[in-house]
Amino acid sequence: MKIICTKxxxxxxxxxxxxxxxxxxxxxxxxxxxVEAQADRIKLTxxxxxxxxxxxxxxDVVQSGQIALEAKIFSEIIKKLPDSEVIIKTExxxxxxxxxxxxxxxxxGKKGDxxxxxxxxxxxxxxxxxxxxxxxxxxxxxxxxxTNENNKLMxxxxxxxxxxxxxxxxxxxxxxxxxxxxxxxxxPACEVIIPGKTLSEISKIxxxxxxxxxxxxxxxxxxxxxxxxxxxVSRLLEGKFYNINQMLSTDYETKIVVNKMxxxxxxxxSTLFVRESDKKPIIMRIGQDSMDLMISSQIGSMKDTLxxxxxxxxxxxxxxxxxxxxALRVVDEEEVSIYxxxxxxxxxxxxxxxxxxxxxxxxxxxxxxx
Amino acid sequence: MKIICTKxxxxxxxxxxxxxxxxxxxxxxxxxxxVEAQADRIKLTxxxxxxxxxxxxxxDVVQSGQIALEAKIFSEIIKKLPDSEVIIKTExxxxxxxxxxxxxxxxxGKKGDxxxxxxxxxxxxxxxxxxxxxxxxxxxxxxxxxTNENNKLMxxxxxxxxxxxxxxxxxxxxxxxxxxxxxxxxxPACEVIIPGKTLSEISKIxxxxxxxxxxxxxxxxxxxxxxxxxxxVSRLLEGKFYNINQMLSTDYETKIVVNKMxxxxxxxxSTLFVRESDKKPIIMRIGQDSMDLMISSQIGSMKDTLxxxxxxxxxxxxxxxxxxxxALRVVDEEEVSIYxxxxxxxxxxxxxxxxxxxxxxxxxxxxxxx
Numbered sequence: 001m002k003i004i005c006t007k008x009x010x011x012x013x014x015x016x017x018x019x020x021x022x023x024x025x026x027x028x029x030x031x032x033x034x035v036e037a038q039a040d041r042i043k044l045t046x047x048x049x050x051x052x053x054x055x056x057x058x059x060d061v062v063q064s065g066q067i068a069l070e071a072k073i074f075s076e077i078i079k080k081l082p083d084s085e086v087i088i089k090t091e092x093x094x095x096x097x098x099x100x101x102x103x104x105x106x107x108x109g110k111k112g113d114x115x116x117x118x119x120x121x122x123x124x125x126x127x128x129x130x131x132x133x134x135x136x137x138x139x140x141x142x143x144x145x146x147t148n149e150n151n152k153l154m155x156x157x158x159x160x161x162x163x164x165x166x167x168x169x170x171x172x173x174x175x176x177x178x179x180x181x182x183x184x185x186x187x188p189a190c191e192v193i194i195p196g197k198t199l200s201e202i203s204k205i206x207x208x209x210x211x212x213x214x215x216x217x218x219x220x221x222x223x224x225x226x227x228x229x230x231x232x233v234s235r236l237l238e239g240k241f242y243n244i245n246q247m248l249s250t251d252y253e254t255k256i257v258v259n260k261m262x263x264x265x266x267x268x269x270s271t272l273f274v275r276e277s278d279k280k281p282i283i284m285r286i287g288q289d290s291m292d293l294m295i296s297s298q299i300g301s302m303k304d305t306l307x308x309x310x311x312x313x314x315x316x317x318x319x320x321x322x323x324x325x326x327a328l329r330v331v332d333e334e335e336v337s338i339y340x341x342x343x344x345x346x347x348x349x350x351x352x353x354x355x356x357x358x359x360x361x362x363x364x365x366x367x368x369x370x
Numbered sequence: 371m372k373i374i375c376t377k378x379x380x381x382x383x384x385x386x387x388x389x390x391x392x393x394x395x396x397x398x399x400x401x402x403x404x405v406e407a408q409a410d411r412i413k414l415t416x417x418x419x420x421x422x423x424x425x426x427x428x429x430d431v432v433q434s435g436q437i438a439l440e441a442k443i444f445s446e447i448i449k450k451l452p453d454s455e456v457i458i459k460t461e462x463x464x465x466x467x468x469x470x471x472x473x474x475x476x477x478x479g480k481k482g483d484x485x486x487x488x489x490x491x492x493x494x495x496x497x498x499x500x501x502x503x504x505x506x507x508x509x510x511x512x513x514x515x516x517t518n519e520n521n522k523l524m525x526x527x528x529x530x531x532x533x534x535x536x537x538x539x540x541x542x543x544x545x546x547x548x549x550x551x552x553x554x555x556x557x558p559a560c561e562v563i564i565p566g567k568t569l570s571e572i573s574k575i576x577x578x579x580x581x582x583x584x585x586x587x588x589x590x591x592x593x594x595x596x597x598x599x600x601x602x603v604s605r606l607l608e609g610k611f612y613n614i615n616q617m618l619s620t621d622y623e624t625k626i627v628v629n630k631m632x633x634x635x636x637x638x639x640s641t642l643f644v645r646e647s648d649k650k651p652i653i654m655r656i657g658q659d660s661m662d663l664m665i666s667s668q669i670g671s672m673k674d675t676l677x678x679x680x681x682x683x684x685x686x687x688x689x690x691x692x693x694x695x696x697a698l699r700v701v702d703e704e705e706v707s708i709y710x711x712x713x714x715x716x717x718x719x720x721x722x723x724x725x726x727x728x729x730x731x732x733x734x735x736x737x738x739x740x
Contacts (some may be wrong), residue, residue, distance in 0.1 A: 073642065073669055080639045103639065106671035269450040269473065272443065297442055300477030 001067055002089040003037045005059025007081045013057040014075045016230055018202040021071040022048035030070035033075075034087065034115045037061040045118065046071060051198050052118040052270065053205070055230040057300055063089075067096055068112035077105060118233045121224040127187050127216040131227060135208040137168050137179040140356065142329040146172040146195040147151045156237040157199055159223075160288070169244065175323050176244055176359040193241055198234035198296060205230065247359060249344065252339040254312040256286060260336045264303045264328045270295045270321045273302055281318030281363035284311060284342075289315045295321065317343045318365035327358035328332040371437055371637055372459040373407045373485055375429025377470065377509035379453045383414045383427040384445045386600055389571040391441040402438035403445075404485045405458065407431040415488065422488040423569050423575070428634040433459075435554060438482030447475060465521035488603045490519045491594040497531060497557050497586040498691070501597060504544035505578040507538050507549040508569045510700040510726065515566040516542040526607040527561040539614065541565070545693050546614055546729040548639060562588055563611055568604035571602075571691040575600065610720045617729060619714065628657060634698045640665045640691045651688030656710075665691065687713045688735035697728035 016034065034045040040061055045054040066339060077098060078086075087099040096109040128200045136158075148152035151173070157174070158169040163186040169178045198276040206214065214227040225232040258366055272280045273295045280297040288310060294303045327349055328336065329336045344364060350357040384403060392400040395418070404415040410431055415424040447468060448456075457469040490554045508527075516524035523541070528539040533556040572595055576584065584597040584678040587731045595602040640652045643665045650667040658680060664673045687710060697708065697719055708720045714734060720727040 076642050077639070080642065082634075082635070102676075103636070103672065103674045105639075105643075105670060105672035265450075265452070267471070269447070270444050272450065273475075283566075300475060302473065302475035304473045306472075 001035070001039050001065025002062040002087070003035070003042050003059050004087050005042060005057055005061060005240075007078065007083050007086050009059060010076050010086055011059045011075075012053050012077040013042075013237065015120050016054045016055045016205045017044045018071055019205055020046040020048055020051045020053040020232075029068060029110065029116075031071055031115050032110060033071045034066060034068045034112050036066040037064050039064070045115070047116050047118060048194065050231045050235050051117055051201065052058070052116075053201075054118055063192070064222065065090060065110050067094065067109040068115050069109045073107060077107070079100065088296050097138060111193040118231065119222060121217050121219055121222055121233060123217050123224075125188070125217065127183070127218070128185065128213050129165075129166065129181075129183065129216060130210060131206050131208050131212045132183070132210040133181045134214055135206045137166075137181060138260060139166050140179050141170045141177040142196060142200055143170075143326045143330070144172050144175050144177040144201070145170045153193060153237055153239050153241060154212070155197075156193040156195045158191060158193055158241040160183075160189075162189050163187070169241070171242060171244065174320070174361050175327070176247065176355040176357075178244075178248075180355050180357075183192070187202040190218055191241070192223060193237040193239065194223055195234060195237055197221075198232070202232055205232075211355050226355050228348050244359075248348070248357065249341075250339075251276055252312065252341055252348075254286060254310065254315045254340040256311075256340075257335055258291075258338070259308055260328055260334060262358060263336070264304060264305065264325060266293055267321045267325045267328070269304070270302055271325065273297045273299050273307055274321060275299065279320060279363075281365055282321040283316065283318045283365050286315045286316070286317070315340055315343060316365065317347065318363045319347070319360055320363060323360045327360065331356065331358075371405070371407050372432040372457070372501060373405070373412050373429050374432060374455060374457050375427055376452050377448065379427040379429060379458050380456055381445075381448050381626050383412075383425050384441075384448050386425045386575050386688055387414045387416040387423045388441055388445055389422040389575055389600075390418055390421045390564075391415040398440075399438060399480065399482070399484050402480060402482070402485065403441045404436060404438045404482050406436040407434050409434070412596070415485070415585025417486050417488060419486055420565065420605050422486075422603045422652045423571075423600065424513050425487055434471050435460060436482050437464065437479040438485050439466060439477065439479045440593040442476060447477070464474070473614040476588070482546070488601065489592060491587050491589055491592055491603060493594075496556070497536075497553070497588070498555065499536065499551075499553065499586060499637075500580060501576050501578050501582045502580040504584055505573050507536075507551060507575045508573040510549050511525050511538050511540045511547040512566060512570055513540075513696045514542050514547040516547050523563060523609050523611060525567075526565045527562055527569055528561060528611045530559075530561040531557050532559050539540070539611070541614065542610060544690070544731050545697070546617065546727075548614075548618075548727040548729075550725050560588055562593060563609065564593055565604060565607055568593075572602055575602075579611065582664060590630045591619070614729075616685065618718070619711075619725065620709075622711055622718075623658060623706060624680065624685045624710045626661070626681075626710075627705055628676055630698055630701060630704060631705070632676055634695060636663055636676060637672070637691045637695045637698070640672055643667045643669050643694065644691060645669065645711060648654055649733075651687065651735055652694070653688045653735050656687070658684045659686070659732040662695065667684070685710055685713060687717065688733045689730055690715070690733060693730045701726065703726075712730065 036043045042057050042059045081100045084101050089097045094109045097106045143335050160167040164183045167180050217224040282295045285292040290307050292305050344360045346361045348359050406413045412427050412429045451470045454471050460466045462481045467476045530537040534553045537550050587594040642670050652665045656661040660677050716729045716731045718729050
């Protein structure tokens, strides 16, 4: 194989596929990037068998062929090359030379015959999304997946299509995050659970321009994302996702409207008083026009007061302040509405249009003397 | 005690003294910042008994007194306060309230009677330095101190005054870094060894403006740095520093002049082929108008060619590329001169004016077949 391309093309391609290189594996081949040159196309692929990414880069194919290169050293070398033309050439034994200006280096590659290529995905049903929207809803929900592999389904996010509405849901047993977006077209209903890692990596490599789109193809076992010169294939998580509908009641006894930044700053400050070993709640004492926020732990105590608009009953309720911070951080509105029923039922932060909903379970503070 | 000051004054003071808070200690009091309010002065102090820093901040003293507050939580709280006026007030039992706008919080402090104050340093002999120069020469030499506590003296830097010349020297057994600056006045000769940690912390808190100065006072056991509203006192390292003069020969058999950035980029790239377990040298094969740089390890191999001007003999010599990178990174000149004698004697990178000198021991490559 012999190819010629620019450093910038190569670097961008390597950065894209690197997201699917296996971090911890005993199989050497999973730590490699496969470089394939055929006709006039140069393709880079990485695949950890859960998540696979391939991308095409521009360049000249002088001699077709393929080579699997250890991703870490290959990408480090490319990163440090001069911003110039790069020639990659392989020998029969796998030895691969990289030439750029007067620099010549050589690393050992593998023929890559045992490389796991991306599975072929049927392209019958295409769903078209805005890159920007998709990247945003991942950011706005990914924080509430579970990292506990024992609840496998909770490590993923539910993606549902219903006509022209796409809903993405994540939950970790303490809270639920839901985002809805409108699609330009209507599609047959479907629902799949996508691993959190897939979504988090894809949101890093999606350029995310509002006018650009990403195509989604869903099969029984896989989802394929296609955008620009890149294809990302991920296994789906198998199983039935949690039914959350009964929790998302629109009834409420207390509704408050607060300035988001004021509340966020106050909550953020209160997290200083929370230690891993001593998860003290922030207690919100909601009155007519204001609420007191209080936290008290071994470290010390804090009290702050925020102005608000209230409908319904006064209420005293406690939360893990970090959960409120996570949700408020990804809400773009200047003012947020929070709906509550009583001190042991979850609160719901949502807008009128139902574009977002964040549900957080309270911490029982009935016996705290507030 | 009751004081009123702005958040920004308080934060700047806390950030300054925090550098002397002990990171690992079993003595609680060493992890505290002492706040003292007397007459119209508010003083913050931290002291890990090797290094101590005190600084004055502006503010009103409503009631004089003192309190020792756990540095970590105190500084985290201050950081997250609104940018407004802060009131700090202590109770008889050490309970300390911090009020800012509507936020009220409370942490437990200590009376601080067992706090170790900074030692009194005689201010007889003042040495005046430019803040900028001092900060620069620390940056330009600190990388070659040793981190091995078994060679205690090597963990510090030698500071020498000779008339109007200040010299700072660091070494780690593999290399030596020397920087010289001219002072505006002449002073009696003196030489002390200052702990590397002191210099590294001081370079972080020195604003470093060219027109501002820092005053140095040296005693048998201590050095005091005084600038703006801040005093830094450090213990000195006791002992006789290594005599390096016999190593700093000005004789040479080969002198090369190279473009610094070209050489730096090439060396930086070559470090990719060095692994902790396999410290392969970069081999420089110096010819008439150019040199080849080569490295070869388990990871792969690299070869590059740089143009240069040469005086004297051709030479093949090998180095740890990271040591060359460290030295070249802190040289400001566009071209550097490197002086060598043979393949087993150290190379010296220095300028004509002797403002800097970097000596690096070679790695023997006689039997490598180059």
